[in-house]
Amino acid sequence: MTVLRSLVFVALFYLFSVLWVIVMLPTVLGPRSWTVTCVKVWAKVFTAMLAPICGVRVEVRGREHMPAGPALVAAKHQCMFDALGTMAIYPDACFVTKKELFAIPLFGWYARRAGMIPVDRSGHSKALRQLVSDARERMSEARQLVIFPEGHRMPPGETGDYQPGVAALYRELGLPCTPVATNSGVHWPAHGFIRRPGTIVYEFLPPIPAGLHRATFMRELQERIEPASRALLAE
Numbered sequence: 001m002t003v004l005r006s007l008v009f010v011a012l013f014y015l016f017s018v019l020w021v022i023v024m025l026p027t028v029l030g031p032r033s034w035t036v037t038c039v040k041v042w043a044k045v046f047t048a049m050l051a052p053i054c055g056v057r058v059e060v061r062g063r064e065h066m067p068a069g070p071a072l073v074a075a076k077h078q079c080m081f082d083a084l085g086t087m088a089i090y091p092d093a094c095f096v097t098k099k100e101l102f103a104i105p106l107f108g109w110y111a112r113r114a115g116m117i118p119v120d121r122s123g124h125s126k127a128l129r130q131l132v133s134d135a136r137e138r139m140s141e142a143r144q145l146v147i148f149p150e151g152h153r154m155p156p157g158e159t160g161d162y163q164p165g166v167a168a169l170y171r172e173l174g175l176p177c178t179p180v181a182t183n184s185g186v187h188w189p190a191h192g193f194i195r196r197p198g199t200i201v202y203e204f205l206p207p208i209p210a211g212l213h214r215a216t217f218m219r220e221l222q223e224r225i226e227p228a229s230r231a232l233l234a235e
Helices: 002-023 025-029 032-054 081-088 099-103 107-113 124-139 164-173 214-234
Strands: 056-061 071-075 093-098 117-119 144-147 177-182 198-204
Touching: 002 025, 002 032, 025 032, 025 107, 032 056, 032 081, 032 107, 071 164, 071 214, 081 093, 081 198, 093 099, 093 124, 099 107, 099 117, 117 124, 124 144, 124 164, 144 164, 164 214, 177 214, 198 214
Parallel strands: 056 198, 071 144, 071 177, 093 117, 093 144
Antiparallel strands: 177 198
16 A cells, blocks of 8 residues: 555656646746745645655654754755755755756756755865855855755665765854754655655754854764654654
């Protein structure tokens, strides 16, 4: 039954997505807010589809810690839903994502229109400087900058190396950093089409204050995100 329900969801997800990118075409004639609003509606609709079709619900905890204005957010990354579905959660988020995704027809177009930040993971120092420059521009728009500090999806319960991008943003933006824990990979695996029943939880943790030394910040970030994510897996 799980396999059948997952197949139905995937089919409807892609059908709705194809139709929606066509509906969104007029947004290219308007301000960025038009594109962002349409993307948020898309995320809300397919998130709502998860519960009746797959038995997957989404819960947000720690809303009192969720930033509303210009902010740096560092989130655990276990599956595609962490970037797509959570766009419906933040007031006006922009995500740091690999530049290859911007080459996808229409998706990449709308990602640029919505102000997402492409990063060349092989670009080293040049890419880091560009990331910081783009981030400063987004902060002038009072947005929430979301970065996945491990740089890629990790299986539930596993920890990857925390990359220098998050430390550079923390230092250069001079903002507190809000960590986010999750168990999303249990119910929406990184690979395959199976969607397992249960509750995807995103837990916003107390922000790390600005101004910490790089090593202290990186250690504090990992010591907040990883235990909180493992605790969600154990529920």
